Amino acid sequence: MTGGVFGLHEGQLRSLPTLPAARTLGAKHAANSDNLSRYLLEQLGIDGARLRVNQDNKTRELSVRDVARLSVIDETKMQSKIAPPLSGRPIDRTVEVSALKFLLDGTDDSALIAVPSKKDRRQIANAKVEVIDALILRLRNKLADVGDEDAVRNQLARLNSALRGQYSAISDLADQRRQVADRLARHGRAAADNRQRSAEIEVLESRFSLLLDKYESDLARLEMVGEAGTLLGLFTPGICVFCGADPDHQRHGDHVPQDSTSFAEAVTAERRKTELLAGELRNTLADLNSERQSKLAIADQIEDAIAQLRLRVRRLDDAITPQQADLSDLTAQRSKLDGFLSDYAEIAALEEMKDSVEAENAAEKAQAATSLDLKTINRFSEAIADRLAAWNVPDSDRVRYDRNEQDLIAGDQLRSAHGKGVRAILHAAFTMGLAQYCFENDRPHPGFVVLDSPLVTYRPPDEGESDDLEKLDIGVAARFYADIQASFDGQIIVMENMDPPEGLEPNSADVRFTKSVSSGRYGFFPV
Structure with a gap:
């Protein structure tokens, strides 16, 4: 936890190892080096894939963080108004959209042809203009004594x-x-x-x-x-x-x-x-x-x-x-x-x-990279809607993913226009829908998702109020846990501050973080 390289031990470890690791992996992703990111991507069969990073079609290697961002969701990100596949940094928008596209259609951006950046184009253009001006000046000097x-x-x-x-x-x-x-x-x-x-x-x-x-x-x-x-x-x-x-x-x-x-x-x-x-x-x-x-x-x-x-x-x-x-x-x-x-x-x-x-x-601009086709978007939207329908979220059949906004539209509004509770539920549906879509269509995916506090902020409607998208039914939490145990093909880790309303099935693990050294598990990381 204090930094440095990772030690890779083969097999299961139930205690701290005393023998040196068989292999060490660097902490930072880099091409042509042995590091944790490339090791994990090799296990997924996608090491060496490339993502588009800007409008000039410049690309870089796929990093495990590009995939983790779509699989491991912390509490802040879960409730954020920022679209699920994006980090909110404008400079990273292109590469983040490329990462989502890669998971959905399995095609990376290695075939794109890069063009010079705006600065490089300006320098090249200025050099060309200088040469052209010199040629024009030479010709005009030659014609100085000639009439027009x-x-x-x-x-x-x-x-x-x-x-x-x-x-x-x-x-x-x-x-x-x-x-x-x-x-x-x-x-x-x-x-x-x-x-x-x-x-x-x-x-x-x-x-x-x-x-x-x-x-x-x-x-x-x-x-x-x-x-x-x-x-x-x-x-x-x-x-x-x-x-x-x-x-x-x-x-x-x-x-x-x-x-x-x-x-x-x-x-x-x-x-x-x-x-x-x-x-x-x-x-x-x-x-x-x-x-x-x-x-x-x-x-x-x-x-x-x-x-x-x-x-x-x-x-x-x-x-x-x-x-x-x-x-x-x-x-x-x-x-x-x-x-x-x-x-x-x-x-x-x-x-x-x-x-x-x-x-x-x-x-001059680079040729636009191919965006997600509507057929893929529709199938992805159906995967998200199926999750929300299983959780009995209102108007789930009207939820879709918008490829222009890179965000979910629910109840004729962008996800960012809803409250924190609905934003968290929609983000959970996006993350699980993406994973299940990848499983069913043989697309690359880590095989697990981590959701931090997807349900804690929602509130049920008051007595006498009609159900709407902002006030979810109390049964949403129960149907959420029932659905992820019965209908999700990968591993899912949910961190919540409240117990599941109806408990968990025997083949699911319920771990309580006690923050006590003497009882239970102290926290996610051991003391």
């Missing part, structure tokens, strides 16, 4: 008009140059064709000249053969030069045709044929020479035309070059103006971003 945005836009409009005129002038010159270049290309192709044909003619003339020389050589040879035949008598009638027969004895067909005296006729025929071929070849050579001369004349004309076209191209290029220089200057000016307008647009975007950051800083 409207003046830049007007200047850009005039420049675009000048550019359109310049584009048009250059386009006309470019079209002319393109047409001249096309003609120049066509003449170039014609000149190439002409040169190719001239080369072909030159080759043909060379070859045909050689052939003509061959024909003239053949004619000279035939003339020599004819002269030799005359000298040798090959072409006159008489004794056969081949076989020696007299003319009278010579018969047609004795010799092959080439061996006959018709050899002269053959030579003559061959000569005529060769002369004919040579004549045709001379004509061909004359035609080729004529064509070559024509091609040479055409080539001169084409070269003159090409020279004229090249001159026109150079003149057009000379006309386009200054226009293009002017166009480049205008384009550079437009690019510069576009850059100024881009800077103005960036300033506007940064100012909008700054407003957005400031607005987010004022409005």
Whole structure:
């Protein structure tokens, strides 16, 4: 009782232990340490669960005190106007509601995503605003010698008009140059064709000249053969030069045709044929020479035309070059103006971003944690109403738990609006209803409740008065003890300053605190 760590002894102890504890547990809950809170939560199977502690969705580990607050109720809390699941400290309201929600639906808040606190958000927002202001200042300094945005836009409009005129002038010159270049290309192709044909003619003339020389050589040879035949008598009638027969004895067909005296006729025929071929070849050579001369004349004309076209191209290029220089200057000016307008647009975007950051800083909130659904609230309210009905409390069927107020509403009024006696009875019903709901729905719960003075402050109605919620029937106490012994599935400890009206059943313990050392039990803690 004077503080320090707890000693954990296995088994039952009927007297103060003399041996050291098998295990020591710290008195304060902390993560990653061996302490009493975590030990008890381990027994409940809920160690490591997390509860939401603020609107920024920050969470912390569940402590056994979060559960005990809903299970162990002292006299002050029993009669307090503060809602049953709350301690009355505004800073703890969120975590206390989360603890009740965890017991009712079995879902903790470990899945919540935290957001920076208001202070952190303000610091982050201020840092962002400083950066944005620095960027805006840099851009404004860059535009210090530039007119305002409207003046830049007007200047850009005039420049675009000048550019359109310049584009048009250059386009006309470019079209002319393109047409001249096309003609120049066509003449170039014609000149190439002409040169190719001239080369072909030159080759043909060379070859045909050689052939003509061959024909003239053949004619000279035939003339020599004819002269030799005359000298040798090959072409006159008489004794056969081949076989020696007299003319009278010579018969047609004795010799092959080439061996006959018709050899002269053959030579003559061959000569005529060769002369004919040579004549045709001379004509061909004359035609080729004529064509070559024509091609040479055409080539001169084409070269003159090409020279004229090249001159026109150079003149057009000379006309386009200054226009293009002017166009480049205008384009550079437009690019510069576009850059100024881009800077103005960036300033506007940064100012909008700054407003957005400031607005987010004022409005940003964590996504709301899921609250208890109405089905769970209704079932929980029924568990509370069943307790009150069993105790014969008036209007018990109209009692419900309000998830917005986190309090009971009875007789169309919040629990806090009733007197101490009714507040105590309603708190007892809340605590027992929560425990029984957890037992029946397999939800985490310590398995016991402790109620300090739930009945001592109520008073029954005076004789002749009608029953109402503020003046409970004298039988409420008897039905209260009967109900908790018969219909409560866990362990319950009730501390009261008055005996149960009808006593307790044999399986229930009735312990009187005598405050006497010599008789009975002195108090909750031994002397």
